[in-house]
Amino acid sequence: MTLKTEEVRNIAHLARLQINDSNVEQYTNDLSNILNVFKQMKLHDTTNILPMAHPMDATQRLRPDVVSETNQREKFQAIAPDVEQHLYRVPKVIE
């Protein structure tokens, strides 16, 4: 399977990654080669086989809805790149 450079640009956008024109070819090649390895999966019949998401087929555990962690906002925001009045600052989103 060979991807087109346009598809690779779209995947990068979905993943919020910026790729330069100079290396889009390289990514296209690498990703196409990896997708080729996946082809052999098609040769196996998996009708009636349930998808396995967890090695023990465990489901999400529930817990009582009580407070178990304390608020550590100061500590957690101390490592943020840009904080003002306890809020994370980002570029303007709405014009």
Next chain:
Amino acid sequence: MTITIKQLQKGLADKQFSSVEITQDYLNKINQKNIDLNCFISVTGELALKQAASADAVIASGKGSVLTGIPMAHKDIFCTDGVKTSCGSKMLDNFIAPYDATVIEKFNRSGTVMLGKTNLDEFAMGSSNENSFYGSVGNPWDTSRVPGGSSGGSAAAVAARLAPGATGTDTGGSIRQPAALCGITGIKPTYGRVSRYGIVAFGSSLEQAGPFAHTAEDCALLLQSMSGFDPRDSTSVDQAVPNFSVDLNKDIAGLKIGLPKEFFADGLDSDVATVIETAISEFRKLGAEIVDISLPNMGLSIPVYYVVAPAECSSNLSRMDGVRFGHQCENPIDLEDLYKRSRSEGFGEEVKRRIMIGTYALSAGYYDAYYLKAQRLRRLIKQDYVKAFEQVDVILCPTTPEVAFKRGEKTDDPINMYLQDIYTLSLNLAGLPGMSIPAGFSQSMPVGLQLIGNYFEESRILNTAHKFQQVTDWHLKAPEVK
């Protein structure tokens, strides 16, 4: 010379030396040898000596436990409160973890001493430790070769005798493969055995933390300290933890060891095969019964793993957005620019490749063909093991198809690199415990032997490994590090 944790423990108890003395000794060695090996990203000397002094006080008061005062190195993927936790990435180069991972918390409670944080492939993605923002790591047996990955720094540190034990994580072989390539012992426990809380997540349904050491006996002690149910980790399994050291000396006469023919087929280096065959004859001498078995779907583990792991990685790494922590680009023009440039500048090539593969496999129109298909095949791989364990107690095979390769040899060929984990990936897909122990040498480089156990039967593989180490001395061989 090899000094085991067991020996250090005895020396501390007998007051032959203090924890401060041995900690200083290890720090001196790290200081001398880390320049060449590059196995540590951070050396926490001051903290280590402080921890060692408290450990000495605890020992003196008679309240020490088995690991009190034992120095250790931790893979730089475990969050350590107040200490940089980089995950080998530029993205987290400025990340000072605001809390301790459960594993770290448990080791702190056991009184171990943290020497530093070890190098790794960025976000644990890689098999050679060459994908690190902090540079590659030398294999102590031959620094022109790789130590394996992703826990390459931890494995190299233990192999070079810069630490008697270390932690690692294993998502597709990242404990077992570097243990094999560096000639040490390492174990990946059953999925859910060790808490994942505070481990920077890559493949949530695959990864487990485990220890590296010189012997299976030491690994049993370290794993004991790491294991146990953790309500803070939703993937942690609420299962009683046995005493891993109790059965170490159990006779293995009559133990049924299965040899899966798929792991001895084409692609296995013939010298590595010879070493493994010699090891098998040792197990025969110990009275084990060797049984030929088949795991017919193992050929699928590479494609299945490289769909599932990147899918999980693309989802897990979406939290690295340049807003709440980690690298942020300069002067973003809008939010999309902030996300895209922060992520592109912060992540290395292999991480970007995997994020893109995962994004593709999870995207509309491809989800069924790739992700769901891979999950169905994953069940077939697990079923192969379930059937095999109806026949045998332990499965034995090589850990890797060849010994440590040269640095740079496979960096331009991602798929060739992926093939390094061909014997280790399927255990993560199935969630089974496995370990690698030194079994001999080929081209003067160590060869690892993998033992695979049934679910929650870490004790049995540790016992099998320990019995082997009682009659061989491969695990005591030390490299000459200049």
